[in-house]
Amino acid sequence: MGEKIIPLIMCGGAGTRLWPASREVRPKQFLPLFGTRSTFQETILRVSDPTLFERPIVITNNAYRFMVSEQLAEIESEADILLEPMRRDSGPAIAAGAAFAETRASDAIVLALAADHVVRDNAAFVEACREGLVAAGKGRIVTFGVAPERAATEYGYINPGEVVSGKVRSVKQFVEKPDAAKATEYVKAGYLWNSGNFMFRASVLLDEYRSVDAASVQAVSDAVAKAGRDLGFFTLDEAAFGSAKAISIDYAVMEKTGHAAVVPVACGWSDVGSWHAVWELSAKNGQGNAAQGMAVFEDSRNCNVMTDKALVALEGVDDLVVVATQDAVLVSRQKDANGLKRLVTKLKTVAPQVTEEHLKVHRPWGSYQSVDMGERHQVKRIVVKPGGRLSLQKHHHRSEHWIVVRGAARVTVNEAVKTVHENESIYIPIGAVHRLENPGKILLELIEVQTGSYLGEDDIIRIEDDYRRS
Numbered sequence: 001m002g003e004k005i006i007p008l009i010m011c012g013g014a015g016t017r018l019w020p021a022s023r024e025v026r027p028k029q030f031l032p033l034f035g036t037r038s039t040f041q042e043t044i045l046r047v048s049d050p051t052l053f054e055r056p057i058v059i060t061n062n063a064y065r066f067m068v069s070e071q072l073a074e075i076e077s078e079a080d081i082l083l084e085p086m087r088r089d090s091g092p093a094i095a096a097g098a099a100f101a102e103t104r105a106s107d108a109i110v111l112a113l114a115a116d117h118v119v120r121d122n123a124a125f126v127e128a129c130r131e132g133l134v135a136a137g138k139g140r141i142v143t144f145g146v147a148p149e150r151a152a153t154e155y156g157y158i159n160p161g162e163v164v165s166g167k168v169r170s171v172k173q174f175v176e177k178p179d180a181a182k183a184t185e186y187v188k189a190g191y192l193w194n195s196g197n198f199m200f201r202a203s204v205l206l207d208e209y210r211s212v213d214a215a216s217v218q219a220v221s222d223a224v225a226k227a228g229r230d231l232g233f234f235t236l237d238e239a240a241f242g243s244a245k246a247i248s249i250d251y252a253v254m255e256k257t258g259h260a261a262v263v264p265v266a267c268g269w270s271d272v273g274s275w276h277a278v279w280e281l282s283a284k285n286g287q288g289n290a291a292q293g294m295a296v297f298e299d300s301r302n303c304n305v306m307t308d309k310a311l312v313a314l315e316g317v318d319d320l321v322v323v324a325t326q327d328a329v330l331v332s333r334q335k336d337a338n339g340l341k342r343l344v345t346k347l348k349t350v351a352p353q354v355t356e357e358h359l360k361v362h363r364p365w366g367s368y369q370s371v372d373m374g375e376r377h378q379v380k381r382i383v384v385k386p387g388g389r390l391s392l393q394k395h396h397h398r399s400e401h402w403i404v405v406r407g408a409a410r411v412t413v414n415e416a417v418k419t420v421h422e423n424e425s426i427y428i429p430i431g432a433v434h435r436l437e438n439p440g441k442i443l444l445e446l447i448e449v450q451t452g453s454y455l456g457e458d459d460i461i462r463i464e465d466d467y468r469r470s
Helices: 039-046 061-075 090-104 122-137 180-188 200-213 214-227 239-242 249-256 276-283 339-351
Strands: 005-010 058-059 080-084 110-113 141-146 157-165 168-175 192-201 228-230 233-234 259-264 289-291 294-300 304-307 314-315 320-324 329-333 362-363 366-373 377-384 392-394 397-406 409-413 416-420 427-428 434-437 444-452 463-464
Touching: 005 039, 005 090, 005 122, 005 249, 005 294, 039 061, 039 122, 058 061, 061 362, 080 090, 090 110, 090 192, 090 200, 090 214, 090 249, 090 463, 110 200, 110 392, 122 168, 122 259, 141 157, 141 200, 168 320, 180 463, 192 200, 192 392, 200 249, 200 392, 214 239, 214 314, 228 409, 239 304, 239 377, 249 320, 276 304, 276 320, 294 377, 304 314, 314 320, 377 434, 397 409, 416 427
Parallel strands: 005 058, 005 110, 058 080, 080 233, 141 259, 289 304, 294 314, 304 320
Antiparallel strands: 110 192, 141 192, 157 168, 157 192, 168 259, 228 233, 320 329, 362 366, 366 377, 377 444, 392 434, 392 463, 397 427, 397 444, 409 416, 409 434
16 A cells, blocks of 8 residues: 555634624634535545545644534544644644644655635545645645636636646646736636645655745744643644744745646635635526525525525525625625625724624534623523533623523532423522533533623633633
């Protein structure tokens, strides 16, 4: 059996190009945009053939660590999860993954993949990996060049050169995102879309990076060498990683190296960079309308609807995007991705909360969602996973009343521990030390009614916490 590939999944980005579904605390790679699985889960499954791929490495940040481990568990997959202490763009992230891969195998070959891309033909992608593996083994840094489906202006392009091995070609030139006329020229001349996914021997990538920025490679290598372990995660050393220069892998290595190669692939690839891209990838009715959630169309064509709960009805409109979440609604023209970027920039000054958080907030133990809020009260719906346990905590400004609607809760209030069943309730006075647990085998759901002079999430004094949050 030949060499195997270590997948390195880049999972720390927080774009808002798919607002309001994608937000800072739960970005698009964790969303089920096409069916029941997220693009992160689909990416993991794409590189799960044990005859070709080793156990993956996922690089993400502290805020997403439990989402990553939860979504891996949902698809019965495992990975080594590296936590970046801060964002430093793709250069240091990929270098950290490469350095970590070398701790597993000194001659490791790494496949760096974005967690938020879509591939519709997995077999074609895997075949391209097999092609790229040969060239990567010989010291090439192989990028995946996608055969263009149109003259796209939202992607960079690669001009392929001479054959290196099999279908792999050298890279004559990387070019930036073009205007429409240039894009048409590039497609006619046989250029490929630059997918931003790479395969390389870890040592080669690090050597090439070191030749242009030795200090950053040293910083990243130190961050890996000094990494800690916390709840099963690998935590990169903050001081070391923070001293690496923030830069993309394209600028740091790919546009400077003499080892760049490209494997052409036609695999139905998309970086899902806009709602228009989501529409292109979605199933549609006879009038070109796509919907996820409850939607009704009358005399409407080429529209895209995504809705959490509310029914969306469109009449007499064409080429619209409507995204309805529980606290924000987007109505947009299909093809103006830059318009959405300008809108989100404006929202960050007018209503930053709707770009950062959802009403439904995910926690390692489950989730909570605000249902109603007034000056001195808030009503939440809380869901706790089987075996899940909130921190032992207290509040200075609010009391709480919990009503169990499903499952059973084990509740600690000061020294007392009580099991509360469906249709039973319990009162938590202001200042009482308390904890909520789900000892059962099914989800625990309860309604929480808070009353008090201040109801912010920062009025939590954690005394003990399974998840080591401060």
